[in-house]
Amino acid sequence: MTENRAVQQKSVRRNRVAAAACCAAALIAVSVVGSQSATADGATHRTAAARPAAAAAPGLGSAALVQSEDFRRGPNPTGATIELAGRQGLSACSGEETMRSQTNGQATAYASVTWTFDTTGRLTESAASAPTGTTAAAWEQQFVALLQDCQDEPAGHWYYGAAHTLTVNGGTAHWYPAYNGDGVFSGGAAVLRSGTRVAVLEVTGRPTDAPSYVEGIATAALNRLPS
Numbered sequence: 001m002t003e004n005r006a007v008q009q010k011s012v013r014r015n016r017v018a019a020a021a022c023c024a025a026a027l028i029a030v031s032v033v034g035s036q037s038a039t040a041d042g043a044t045h046r047t048a049a050a051r052p053a054a055a056a057a058p059g060l061g062s063a064a065l066v067q068s069e070d071f072r073r074g075p076n077p078t079g080a081t082i083e084l085a086g087r088q089g090l091s092a093c094s095g096e097e098t099m100r101s102q103t104n105g106q107a108t109a110y111a112s113v114t115w116t117f118d119t120t121g122r123l124t125e126s127a128a129s130a131p132t133g134t135t136a137a138a139w140e141q142q143f144v145a146l147l148q149d150c151q152d153e154p155a156g157h158w159y160y161g162a163a164h165t166l167t168v169n170g171g172t173a174h175w176y177p178a179y180n181g182d183g184v185f186s187g188g189a190a191v192l193r194s195g196t197r198v199a200v201l202e203v204t205g206r207p208t209d210a211p212s213y214v215e216g217i218a219t220a221a222l223n224r225l226p227s
Contacts, residue, residue, distance in 0.1 A: 060109035060129040063224070064197065070220035074207035075117035086110030088126050090143075091189050091202040093150035093160065099126040099200070102146070103139060106131065121187065121205015125221060130196045140193040143200050144174050147189055156181040160189065164215065168222045170194065175218040177211035178204075188214030194225040 062082045071077050086100030086107065094102075099110055107128035115123040130136035144163075153159040160176040167173075171194030180186045187203040188211065201221050207213050 060111045060127060060197065062111055062113060064127060064226070065111055065113045065125050065199075065224060066115065066123065066201070066217065066221050067224065070217065070224070071115075072216070074213055075119040075121065075205075077115050078118050079116050081114045083112040083114075084110060086112070086126070086128060088112035088114065088124065090126055090200045091124070091147070092204065093189065093202075094146050094200075097146070099128050102142065103128050103130075106135070117205075117207070119205070119207075121203065121207060123201070123203050123217070125199055125201040127192075127197060127199035127225065130198060133196050136193055136196045136198050139198045140172075140191060143191040143198065147174075147176055147191060147200075151176070158186065161211070166215065166219060166222070168219055169226065171222045171225060173218045173222045175214050177214055185209065185211050190214065190218035190221070192218065192222050192225055194222060197225050199225055 065082075068077050068080075086103070086105075087098050090097050090099060090102065099107070099112065108131055109129040110127070112124070112126040117123075128139070130139060147160060148163070150160045151162075158178060158180045160178055162176070164175050165172065166175070171192065173190050173192045175188060175190035177188040178186050184206070186206050189200070189202040192199040192201065199221065201218060203214055203217060
């Protein structure tokens, strides 16, 4: 009985988060007009251009995140919201966890982007710069475990599929296709690490019919991370 209740609570939490994510995406799509200056703590920038402004941060900036030209197939990007405080939600799987909460605020810098498209769905990427390579490796495994928790879900619930690993220029990505309750491909997620930088990327919605889309965008993101 306790185990069933825990599973139900887990599913309810994630359904709530997924719904909130969809609403947030809709609000972003409406609000990304012109440009908005950074908040007092330099946390957020919004741009209507298809490429996010190269917002500066000590050792980590938006240039290290996915750019408009990285979307070579699938939906066209229409806007981006950049956040530099590590407070953007990591993924629908992780609930309300953020890069800052998961790293206990110990990163030397944070950078995040939310891309909206001309169709439903969105892409989010949250990155952090670790003080050491050992710490970065520990964070990488921590995020992998976080996403793997969504591989085993009740029937009819969305879930992540089997893990895949790729390496690019010395960096590593662990990516997972996502499937809805009917078993249809519906985006995916990836954990990236290059040197002392780590990132979590998620694509929601159904950008294409092929799970390899997640692999392609994860590869592009991994190429950007050392920038």
